[in-house]
Amino acid sequence: MSSRSSMEAALAVSSGDPSGIGPDIAIAAWMLREHMRLPAFFLLADTKLIASRAVKLGVNIQLEIATPENAATIFGEALPIVPLKHRQSDQPGVPLAENAAGTIEAIEEAVALTLAGRARAVVTCPIAKKPLYEAGFKFPGHTEFLAHLAGEHLGYEVTPVMMLAGPLLRAVPVTIHIALNKVPAVLDTVTILTVCRITALALKHQFGIANPRLAIAGLNPHAGEGGSMGMEDELIVRPAVETLRAEGIDARGPLPADTMFHAAARATYDAAICMYHDQALIPAKTLGFDDSVNVTLGLPFVRTSPDHGTAFDIAGSGRAKPDSLIAALRLADELAPNRTPGT
Numbered sequence: 001m002s003s004r005s006s007m008e009a010a011l012a013v014s015s016g017d018p019s020g021i022g023p024d025i026a027i028a029a030w031m032l033r034e035h036m037r038l039p040a041f042f043l044l045a046d047t048k049l050i051a052s053r054a055v056k057l058g059v060n061i062q063l064e065i066a067t068p069e070n071a072a073t074i075f076g077e078a079l080p081i082v083p084l085k086h087r088q089s090d091q092p093g094v095p096l097a098e099n100a101a102g103t104i105e106a107i108e109e110a111v112a113l114t115l116a117g118r119a120r121a122v123v124t125c126p127i128a129k130k131p132l133y134e135a136g137f138k139f140p141g142h143t144e145f146l147a148h149l150a151g152e153h154l155g156y157e158v159t160p161v162m163m164l165a166g167p168l169l170r171a172v173p174v175t176i177h178i179a180l181n182k183v184p185a186v187l188d189t190v191t192i193l194t195v196c197r198i199t200a201l202a203l204k205h206q207f208g209i210a211n212p213r214l215a216i217a218g219l220n221p222h223a224g225e226g227g228s229m230g231m232e233d234e235l236i237v238r239p240a241v242e243t244l245r246a247e248g249i250d251a252r253g254p255l256p257a258d259t260m261f262h263a264a265a266r267a268t269y270d271a272a273i274c275m276y277h278d279q280a281l282i283p284a285k286t287l288g289f290d291d292s293v294n295v296t297l298g299l300p301f302v303r304t305s306p307d308h309g310t311a312f313d314i315a316g317s318g319r320a321k322p323d324s325l326i327a328a329l330r331l332a333d334e335l336a337p338n339r340t341p342g343t
Helices: 022-031 047-057 097-115 129-134 142-154 180-186 189-205 221-227 232-246 277-288 323-335
Strands: 011-014 041-045 063-065 079-083 122-124 161-165 170-173 213-217 250-255 271-274 293-297 303-306
Touching: 011 097, 011 323, 022 041, 022 047, 022 079, 022 323, 041 047, 041 097, 047 063, 047 079, 097 122, 097 129, 097 142, 122 323, 142 293, 161 189, 161 277, 170 189, 170 277, 189 213, 189 232, 189 271, 189 293, 213 232, 221 232, 221 250, 232 250, 271 277, 293 323, 303 323
Parallel strands: 011 041, 011 122, 041 079, 063 079, 122 303, 170 271, 213 250, 213 271
Antiparallel strands: 161 170, 161 293, 293 303
16 A cells, blocks of 8 residues: 555646656556555546556556545555546657647646645656647746646746756756757846745745755856856856845855866755756756656645656657656655745
């Protein structure tokens, strides 16, 4: 049986792009539920697709249609499925626009159920943007869509902050899904301040760190070396650090990014604030590819996700490892009782 009480709400897991490894890792995680002492979860999915994928994987698994309320009770004996209205085609490795409606529905339902208190937190399996775009999806990715759904619920716009959290590093990119050549134009002091404040608040109230320490990377090589390699660090990043320190937040920077991620440096901070996507995600995934978790801060609910993509090339093969999903489930379970004030 699950290590969790059957009276406690389960985690809501969206199945992601069904042509990817989302169904594979959800099945694999459930099969390891006792060995890994996993919190109870239910899968928002097309039940027939999950049954079909289990056959492809050569797995003998018990599936049961569930409600969010009885999922925890079912979890020990069967994988609880809260079924989608939209049917999906089980074609591993072949992303299809026709599956997009179900992928989106699963995310929307996971959020709605969590906001209603019928699920403890949202855990999302990986999506692929291209088939979603082909179906008319208008958001850059998961993070932005989740922020939109949260804003609809709250009645005002929220600012999502992406964190890659692993056992050796928590890394936060200030800019996310934009081209590298657009970063200098988009980056400003106000944005850096917003991301750092949200991160510090989450570290304190969700992660339980009383006095969070932030290490803030420079944009340019050697953090600009006093302006000789670009003025952004002096004119944009440094003023943000000074403001944070004046507010009582333990922030240091701008720091040269190439010396921020070795073991001795990591021991001096609780989160690394990076200026662009790969500056944060390359060290995070290098240090913890199988056990890092994508966490969205700044939302009125807890959301975690594996730190990898859809892996279309191995979907349905049985080679997908559930380690990052297992880490995402555990972190969601750990963070769910806590809420950042004001969200």
